[in-house]
Amino acid sequence: xxxxxxxxxxxxxxxxxxxxxxxxxxxxxxxxxxxxxxxxxxxxxxxxxxxxxxxxxxxxxxxxxxxxxxxxxxxxxxxxxxxxxxxxxxxxxxxxxxxxxxxxxxxxxxxxxx
Amino acid sequence: xxxxxxxxxxxxxxxxxxxxxxxxxxxxxxxxxxxxxxxxxxxxxxxxxxxxxxxxxxxxxxxxxxxxxxxxxxxxxxxxxxxxxxxxxxxxxxxxxxxxxxxxxxxxxxx
Numbered sequence: 001x002x003x004x005x006x007x008x009x010x011x012x013x014x015x016x017x018x019x020x021x022x023x024x025x026x027x028x029x030x031x032x033x034x035x036x037x038x039x040x041x042x043x044x045x046x047x048x049x050x051x052x053x054x055x056x057x058x059x060x061x062x063x064x065x066x067x068x069x070x071x072x073x074x075x076x077x078x079x080x081x082x083x084x085x086x087x088x089x090x091x092x093x094x095x096x097x098x099x100x101x102x103x104x105x106x107x108x109x110x111x112x113x114x
Numbered sequence: 115x116x117x118x119x120x121x122x123x124x125x126x127x128x129x130x131x132x133x134x135x136x137x138x139x140x141x142x143x144x145x146x147x148x149x150x151x152x153x154x155x156x157x158x159x160x161x162x163x164x165x166x167x168x169x170x171x172x173x174x175x176x177x178x179x180x181x182x183x184x185x186x187x188x189x190x191x192x193x194x195x196x197x198x199x200x201x202x203x204x205x206x207x208x209x210x211x212x213x214x215x216x217x218x219x220x221x222x223x224x225x
Contacts, residue, residue, distance in 0.1 A: 004157075033212075033213075040217075041218070042203050042215030042216055042217050043203075043213075043215050044215070045212050045213065045214065048212060091157055091158070102148055102163055103148075103160075103213060105157035105158045105159070106157050107155075107156055107157045108156075108157050
């Protein structure tokens with residue numbers, strides 16, 4: 001499968017714990033995005049990488065959230081000291097570098113904070 | 115059947131009929147728009163896109179119409195099938211590299 005891959009698919013954690021999600025984009029795609037989606041809502045933009053550079057961060061991305069893409073390939077999203085309000089689907093997408101093109105999404109990681 | 119997006123978040127359509135899903139976008143600077151389909155428990159799946167220099171674009175069984183004057187986007191699905199049941203999102207790019215999604219419309223196809 002050469003699509004966007006996200007791991008894990010599901011994560012249940014206790015409040016206060018740290019969690020880390022991984023995204024492997026489509027191999028030739030330079031751009032990588034993280035979105036968060038809560039039930040009944042559209043995806044909300046969190047952050048965006050062009051290769052290894054993090055170019056934009058949403059105000060939704062509090063200081064408990066950090067994203068990295070160290071080698072310009074896979075990316076990780078870490079949430080520290082999780083809160084119940086962090087429960088959501090975290091989606092990763094990637095796109096090519098050729099102007100505005102469609103973003104391909106992974107299946108997401110569903111986080112439940114208990 | 116026809117939906118006005120946020121005002122009618124669920125669109126019920128009979129199998130074989132045409133569906134029209136509407137979306138009002140917010141940013142006049144957006145120049146690229148995409149329709150995504152999302153099935154339960156899955157990530158959004160690309161359906162069709164359109165750039166601001168176009169008014170209409172057709173794909174397989176789908177047509178997207180763009181009216182920049184009133185900032186309105188619609189998705190038409192011809193001969194709706196049970197597999198079309200999903201939530202449909204329109205997305206716009208208010209700035210380079212970022213997509214902004216609407217709230218979505220649930221399409222339910224009845225036999």
